[in-house]
Amino acid sequence: MIYDVIVVGGGPAGLAAALEARKTGAQKVLILERNSELGGILNQCIHNGFGLHYFKEELTGPEYAGRFIEELSHTDIEVIDGAMVLDISPNRVIHAMSKTRGYLQLQAKAIVLAMGCRERTRGAIAIPGTRPAGVFTAGAAQLYMNIEGYRVGNRVLILGSGDIGLIMARRMTLEGAKVLGCVELMPYSNGLNRNIVQCLEDYNIPLYLSHTITEIRGDKRVEQAVVSRVDENRRPIPGTEIVFDCDTILLSVGLIPENELSRQAGIEIDNRTRGPVVWENMETSLPGVFASGNVVHVHDLVDFVTAESQRAGRGAAEFALHSDKENGDSEFFRIENGEAVNYTVPQKVRPDHVGKFVEIFFRTNNVYRDREIRITSGGEMLASFKREHMAPGEMEKIVFPKALFSKIKNGAVTVSVVEAGKKEQK
Amino acid sequence: MKELICIVCPKGCHLKVDEENGFSVTGNGCPRGAEYGHKELTNPTRVITSTVRLEGASLCRLPVKTSADIPKKDIFQAMALLDGVTAHAPVKTGDVIVPNILGLGVDFIATKTITG
Ligand SMILES: Cc1cc2nc3c(=O)[nH]c(=O)nc-3n(C[C@H](O)[C@H](O)[C@H](O)COP(=O)(O)OP(=O)(O)OC[C@H]3O[C@@H](n4cnc5c(N)ncnc54)[C@H](O)[C@@H]3O)c2cc1C
Ligand code: SF4
Numbered sequence: 029m030i031y032d033v034i035v036v037g038g039g040p041a042g043l044a045a046a047l048e049a050r051k052t053g054a055q056k057v058l059i060l061e062r063n064s065e066l067g068g069i070l071n072q073c074i075h076n077g078f079g080l081h082y083f084k085e086e087l088t089g090p091e092y093a094g095r096f097i098e099e100l101s102h103t104d105i106e107v108i109d110g111a112m113v114l115d116i117s118p119n120r121v122i123h124a125m126s127k128t129r130g131y132l133q134l135q136a137k138a139i140v141l142a143m144g145c146r147e148r149t150r151g152a153i154a155i156p157g158t159r160p161a162g163v164f165t166a167g168a169a170q171l172y173m174n175i176e177g178y179r180v181g182n183r184v185l186i187l188g189s190g191d192i193g194l195i196m197a198r199r200m201t202l203e204g205a206k207v208l209g210c211v212e213l214m215p216y217s218n219g220l221n222r223n224i225v226q227c228l229e230d231y232n233i234p235l236y237l238s239h240t241i242t243e244i245r246g247d248k249r250v251e252q253a254v255v256s257r258v259d260e261n262r263r264p265i266p267g268t269e270i271v272f273d274c275d276t277i278l279l280s281v282g283l284i285p286e287n288e289l290s291r292q293a294g295i296e297i298d299n300r301t302r303g304p305v306v307w308e309n310m311e312t313s314l315p316g317v318f319a320s321g322n323v324v325h326v327h328d329l330v331d332f333v334t335a336e337s338q339r340a341g342r343g344a345a346e347f348a349l350h351s352d353k354e355n356g357d358s359e360f361f362r363i364e365n366g367e368a369v370n371y372t373v374p375q376k377v378r379p380d381h382v383g384k385f386v387e388i389f390f391r392t393n394n395v396y397r398d399r400e401i402r403i404t405s406g407g408e409m410l411a412s413f414k415r416e417h418m419a420p421g422e423m424e425k426i427v428f429p430k431a432l433f434s435k436i437k438n439g440a441v442t443v444s445v446v447e448a449g450k451k452e453q454k
Numbered sequence: 455m456k457e458l459i460c461i462v463c464p465k466g467c468h469l470k471v472d473e474e475n476g477f478s479v480t481g482n483g484c485p486r487g488a489e490y491g492h493k494e495l496t497n498p499t500r501v502i503t504s505t506v507r508l509e510g511a512s513l514c515r516l517p518v519k520t521s522a523d524i525p526k527k528d529i530f531q532a533m534a535l536l537d538g539v540t541a542h543a544p545v546k547t548g549d550v551i552v553p554n555i556l557g558l559g560v561d562f563i564a565t566k567t568i569t570g
Binding site: 074075076077080081086087088174202203221224417 | 460519
């Protein structure tokens with residue numbers, strides 16, 4: 029059996045990619061999902077705030093996923109859940125282990141990788157002190173609470189002000205726990221502004237910026253956490269210690285795209301996004317293998333995941349339908365990171381795959397006010413976009429019209445963020 | 455003039471609300487921000503989400519939300535209403551789980567379809 033498109037992962041990225049591939053004309057489409065249900069991380073994100081861009085209404089995570097699962101149920105797209113993909117070969121054979129069907133070996137004409145991301149753990153950030161019970165990643169705590177119905181703790185301190193940590197601060201407060209504070213190493217939060225307002229400020233939970241946990245104390249269970257202020261080099265300042273009596277610590281210290289499979293398959297990984305390097309249609313360095321959603325770069329808005337995944341699904345279907353045609357080496361240009369830009373997606377663009385424009389997503393390296401985003405090539409400015417406010421926690425999107433591609437020199441453009449009105453330096 | 459961050463959508467626009475001039479709002483990326491800015495300074499409200507116990511399915515919790523935003527001051531009283539509640543599968547998204555919370559004319563409704 030040969031599938032036109034096989035999608036690995038059934039979260040919002042996988043759902044949108046599969047639906048779009050089918051709409052584009054792929055006949056046999058399959059989703060492989062390791063969990064027993066579709067929806068991915070959205071199943072545990074019971075809070076609202078999803079879909080305002082895409083559906084023009086505010087949905088909870090399960091509702092947002094539910095819309096796509098419902099749509100899927102009216103199609104002939106196949107789903108195998110409880111199936112963990114173990115390996116992908118360069119000729120697009122997928123090896124998976126299914127709870128019900130055993131070992132599967134499936135040939136695809138095109139593949140979409142939509143495995144999402146995982147959380148950084150305590151090991152990844154190294155906190156000194158004992159190793160008692162009561163230290164959780166925020167996402168694990170969210171799963172225990174919202175899916176399994178356990179009360180995770182009573183007096184809680186949160187390390188890191190990523191969105192999951194902020195959401196959990198509110199969630200635990202509503203369930204009767206006392207959240208003592210949210211401790212952030214950086215002088216700004218990486219979480220969405222709206223979450224700082226409605227998860228911390230609404231419940232008078234203090235946010236300690238430029239602070240970190242320097243020691244965890246406790247024998248069997250966490251009993252205390254020591255928090256210190258840090259200097260501009262992020263080193264703890266002696267004498268600034270605050271001791272919190274708490275039984276639970278949640279870590280919300282970032283997400284990492286889940287790319288073991290991609291690496292194994294020899295796909296080129298961008299060490300800034302930690303996801304695959306992608307072309308304008310979300311194709312990776314391995315022809316016919318596409319990727320979208322949190323596996324490519326960590327998204328804070330699921331609406332963008334959906335849009336990006338539709339692009340991947342369309343690309344995969346087109347590849348599957350025309351796989352007999354030699355793709356050839358088409359012309360391309362690179363998108364490079366200039367001042368204040370941490371990464372861009374896509375990283376490379378083939379103009380003959382572009383319709384009227386290409387959308388470029390990126391994040392800045394700091395919080396800025398009154399800036400101009402510029403696209404330049406060979407010292408010449410091709411386009412600029414004004415922004416009043418920019419932050420690393422808020423992904424930026426710009427639209428680069430194809431009409432300007434003819435002005436590109438040396439096969440590269442640079443995206444940078446500069447003070448509004450600043451003169452270009454030749 | 456009061457500065458606020460709009461929480462209606464994840465964009466988080468930085469709003470300026472002029473209390474002296476009929477709470478007129480600037481800095482909003484869409485009309486919902488203007489409405490929020492006005493309301494936040496006059497009668498702040500929130501949508502509340504939580505879970506209730508679920509029976510008759512392999513999952514043991516059902517996610518729920520308030521069908522509309524409720525006054526901020528009523529949040530904890532509304533949450534307390536969920537304590538003893540058990541829902542039974544099958545459930546559909548939108549099914550009423552607790553009707554007319556605190557007489558506000560707002561219900562707790564299911565946010566997930568669970569067949570069994
Ligand atoms: C706590 C939290 C709060 C958020 N809040 C908001 C919000 O308020 N508003 C908003 O718009 N966005 C929010 N987001 C962001 C949004 O939910 C994510 O960006 C989105 O869910 C990512 O979708 P995905 O499909 O890429 O990944 P996921 O949802 O993680 O899905 C990946 C799927 O792939 C499966 N998988 C992984 N590896 C394999 C394998 N080897 N074989 C088979 N299957 C596999 C997983 O089981 C999973 O189902 C939030 C995210 C989190 C974590
Ligand atoms: S003003 Fe509109 S676009 Fe801006 S945050 Fe509010 S709802 Fe979103």
